[in-house]
Amino acid sequence: MKVLILGAGGFLGGRLARALARRGTLRGRPITGLALADVAPPPMPEAPFPVESLKIDIADPASVAARIAPGTDVIFHLAAIVSAHAEEDLDAGMAVNMGGSLNVFERCRALGSCPVLVFASSIAVYGGAVPDPVTDATFLNPQTSYGTQKAVAELLLNDYSRRGLVDGRGLRLPSISVRPGRPNRAASAFMSGIFREPLSGQEAICPVGSDFAHYYLGPRRCVENLIRAAELEAAALGQNRCMTMPGRRWTIGQMIAAMTEVAGAAPARLIRWEPQPEIERIVSGWRDDIRADRALALGLTADDSFADNIRQFLEDDLPGGPVVS
Amino acid sequence: MKVLILGAGGFLGGRLARALARRGTLRGRPITGLALADVAPPPMPEAPFPVESLKIDIADPASVAARIAPGTDVIFHLAAIVSAHAEEDLDAGMAVNMGGSLNVFERCRALGSCPVLVFASSIAVYGGAVPDPVTDATFLNPQTSYGTQKAVAELLLNDYSRRGLVDGRGLRLPSISVRPGRPNRAASAFMSGIFREPLSGQEAICPVGSDFAHYYLGPRRCVENLIRAAELEAAALGQNRCMTMPGRRWTIGQMIAAMTEVAGAAPARLIRWEPQPEIERIVSGWRDDIRADRALALGLTADDSFADNIRQFLEDDLPGGPVVS
Numbered sequence: 001m002k003v004l005i006l007g008a009g010g011f012l013g014g015r016l017a018r019a020l021a022r023r024g025t026l027r028g029r030p031i032t033g034l035a036l037a038d039v040a041p042p043p044m045p046e047a048p049f050p051v052e053s054l055k056i057d058i059a060d061p062a063s064v065a066a067r068i069a070p071g072t073d074v075i076f077h078l079a080a081i082v083s084a085h086a087e088e089d090l091d092a093g094m095a096v097n098m099g100g101s102l103n104v105f106e107r108c109r110a111l112g113s114c115p116v117l118v119f120a121s122s123i124a125v126y127g128g129a130v131p132d133p134v135t136d137a138t139f140l141n142p143q144t145s146y147g148t149q150k151a152v153a154e155l156l157l158n159d160y161s162r163r164g165l166v167d168g169r170g171l172r173l174p175s176i177s178v179r180p181g182r183p184n185r186a187a188s189a190f191m192s193g194i195f196r197e198p199l200s201g202q203e204a205i206c207p208v209g210s211d212f213a214h215y216y217l218g219p220r221r222c223v224e225n226l227i228r229a230a231e232l233e234a235a236a237l238g239q240n241r242c243m244t245m246p247g248r249r250w251t252i253g254q255m256i257a258a259m260t261e262v263a264g265a266a267p268a269r270l271i272r273w274e275p276q277p278e279i280e281r282i283v284s285g286w287r288d289d290i291r292a293d294r295a296l297a298l299g300l301t302a303d304d305s306f307a308d309n310i311r312q313f314l315e316d317d318l319p320g321g322p323v324v325s
Numbered sequence: 326m327k328v329l330i331l332g333a334g335g336f337l338g339g340r341l342a343r344a345l346a347r348r349g350t351l352r353g354r355p356i357t358g359l360a361l362a363d364v365a366p367p368p369m370p371e372a373p374f375p376v377e378s379l380k381i382d383i384a385d386p387a388s389v390a391a392r393i394a395p396g397t398d399v400i401f402h403l404a405a406i407v408s409a410h411a412e413e414d415l416d417a418g419m420a421v422n423m424g425g426s427l428n429v430f431e432r433c434r435a436l437g438s439c440p441v442l443v444f445a446s447s448i449a450v451y452g453g454a455v456p457d458p459v460t461d462a463t464f465l466n467p468q469t470s471y472g473t474q475k476a477v478a479e480l481l482l483n484d485y486s487r488r489g490l491v492d493g494r495g496l497r498l499p500s501i502s503v504r505p506g507r508p509n510r511a512a513s514a515f516m517s518g519i520f521r522e523p524l525s526g527q528e529a530i531c532p533v534g535s536d537f538a539h540y541y542l543g544p545r546r547c548v549e550n551l552i553r554a555a556e557l558e559a560a561a562l563g564q565n566r567c568m569t570m571p572g573r574r575w576t577i578g579q580m581i582a583a584m585t586e587v588a589g590a591a592p593a594r595l596i597r598w599e600p601q602p603e604i605e606r607i608v609s610g611w612r613d614d615i616r617a618d619r620a621l622a623l624g625l626t627a628d629d630s631f632a633d634n635i636r637q638f639l640e641d642d643l644p645g646g647p648v649v650s
Contacts, residue, residue: 090488128564130462137455139462140480141565148484152477155465159473163415239453240466 001029002072006058006104007079009038011181012120014045015223016076021047026074027116027231037067038079058100061107068107074116074230077104082186083124083282086146097149105156109165117157118229119170121242123215123290125151126172132289136243143285144187154242161241169229169237171295174217174247177255178309180317187282191216194252195259195310198267201323207276210253213288217247217302218309219316225300232298246292246302258306262314263322326354327397331383331429332404334363336506337445339370340548341401346372351399352441352556362392363404383425386432393432399441399555402429407511408449408607411471422474430481434490442482443554444495446567448540450476451497451612459615461568468610469512479567486566494554494562496620499542499572502580503634505642512607516541519577520584520635523592526648532601535578538613542572542627543634544641550625557623571617571627583631587639588647 003026007013017036024031024047031049036042037056044051057063058079068075079100086093101119108115124147125140140151154170161168178199179192190207191214197204217225225245250258256268292300303309314321328351332338342361349356349372356374361367362381369376382388383404393400404425411418426444433440449472450465465476479495486493503524504517515532516539522529542550550570575583581593617625628634639646 137464139464142480142484143487143564145484145488148480151480155467155473155476155480159467159470162468163470239468 001026001031001074002033002035002069003031003074003076004035004037004068004072005076005078006037006056007077008036009040009042010078011179012176012219012222013038013076013078014043015219016078016226017042017051018045019223019227021045021051023227024048026227035067035069035072058103059095061103064100064103064107065110068104068111070111070113072111072115074118075104075108076118076226076230077101078120080120081146082184083144083146084187085185086149087144087187087282090145093145093149097146098152101153102156105160105166109160114164114167116167116230117169118226119153119157119168120226121150121154121170121172122147123172123174123244123247124286125154126287126290127285130287134287134290136240136292136294144282158239158241162239167234168241169232170242171225171229172242172244173222174215174245174290176219176222177216178313178317179219180313187279190279194271195255195267195313198270199259199263199310199313199318199322201270203270203272205272205274206252207274207279208252208283210256211251212283213249213251214283214286215247215249215288215290216306216309217245218312220312221301221303225295228298228300236298243294244290244292246295246300247290248302248306249288249290250306255306259310262307262310267322326351326356326399327358327360327394328356328399328401329360329362329393329397330401330403331362331381332402333361334365334367335403336504337501337544337547337551338363338401338403339368340544341403341551342367342376343370344548344552346370346376348552349373351552360392360394360397383428384420386428389425389428389432390435393429393436395436395438397436397440399443400429400433401443401551401555402426403445405445406471407509408469408471409512410510411474412469412512412607415470418470418474422471423477426478427481430485430491434485439489439492441492441555442494443551444478444482444493445551446475446479446495446497447472448497448499448569448572448615449611450479451615452610455612457614459612461565461617461619469607483564483566487564492559493566494557495567496550496554497567497569498547499540499570499615501544501547502541503638503642504544505638512604515604519596520580520592520638523595524584524588524635524638524643524647526595528595528597530597530599531577532599532604533577533608535581536576537608538574538576539608539611540572540574540613540615541631541634542570543637545637546626546628550620553623553625561623568619569615569617571620571625572615573627573631574613574615575631580631584635587632587635592647
């Protein structure tokens, strides 16, 4: 079982690589090789099988063809330009999020081996004037270029799967929180920053009000769900290969209360409330009353509580525990 | 008011050109030039303004840039590879239906003048396991590569319109019947052929049963609706620029009865019933219980009866009246 992660330099890609290294198997077979590819060669985990770290330009068909080797059984395609970046730079978003995905699908077609392809879409495909709740039968009505490009890739993934060119599984990721590391250019960056920075003893800006509600998932469950998606049998998926990954709806206020429950009152005092109209405009176009019935029926799962996410962040990413200033 | 029709060599494009020549105005202003473009230079109607006939390769960005001249106010984009052709040849469909549409949107972006762009999408964007009735809020769930490529173009048209790069209006055309001329490679070709050929004294094959139901519009109303779509104010459209063009649901049996009502019993006897599994597979994936509420509210219209369509076909395309053999 040869596995490739596109976008392995990102935080989810890195966690997925470590999770695969720990498991050693996928789809009931031993993993015999793991290739990690990103714009810069990604870090390699310790693993009981060979791992290679590769540079890829996903917008370039030749680079994609060179990196998706014959014999690749499972591809996780997590490579993307994030939402605020794609909104600022239409060309970059079109080249990477749409063109890059098409390059991956076309390379799979050229291989002729119909590899399993797990594609990270986003709940940013939803938005605007569609009725609540948002289900797997809801109109994709993206309000951003990022959401548009993800929705286009979903449509193409379905068609290439229908034609037997790839065995696709598209998962619309909830906003991931608590995300470790540095803030990125996603409009949703604050949704982790207001927990991550205060738990590390630093100030963070919250650009929306405490009643802002959104649909979240923690990193651990997200990685488990990506692996579960790879392991599903194609027959269980039917014609529409894309679905929402389970998450939970929380308000900012509920999430801060969960942080206080786990780590005491100090971190919440480090949050500065500063409205940012451009961020509010983007995130208020997203939807929050989302149901992931198809994925839940297929065995994917959501978090039990946001306090769990805070605890997992402290265990996985802040092993010294919260800094109290 | 400079107008361009892409796909003007097709039957709808040709009718649209003649209708614009008769009107002489669009969006309340005199038409001062009409450019007609297709893979071969299209026929030019008599008109009270200059008309030019141009060759275009819509899959080639340079050709599209050369044909969409600065100062173009309104573009009708009807150029497409039809359904059965796109199903047979994925590369051709991707290059023309998706890539060609993107070339048009990108050219409008480069012009910087935000031209009005009327895009002919198709009800083939609908299908599969989505609940009845199909409304403008229904999930686009195409079951063919043609429908996929049209759905992708709709998403991009919305995003490019949201960004102010083009003033888009996407209309999901019902199956057009009665269509004159020779059969084309569309899976829906029989939906006109079983009327057109018998009314001309020739045999025709019906590959589906008489209870097969579908969503239709006659050519006259379709052209009127395309012009109406160009004349709408952008403010009336909102964020989602795409909608279903009004049509009516008829069964093959109802349509044949309408032909008999208008032209007597002889034509129906020229229909040969020969099931064709590949055609049945494609068209049975389409949906028929479709509601075009948004377009109806914006003043677009459906036919009053299929007998009207038969009468219009006889007037417009068979001026000698039906041939009785």
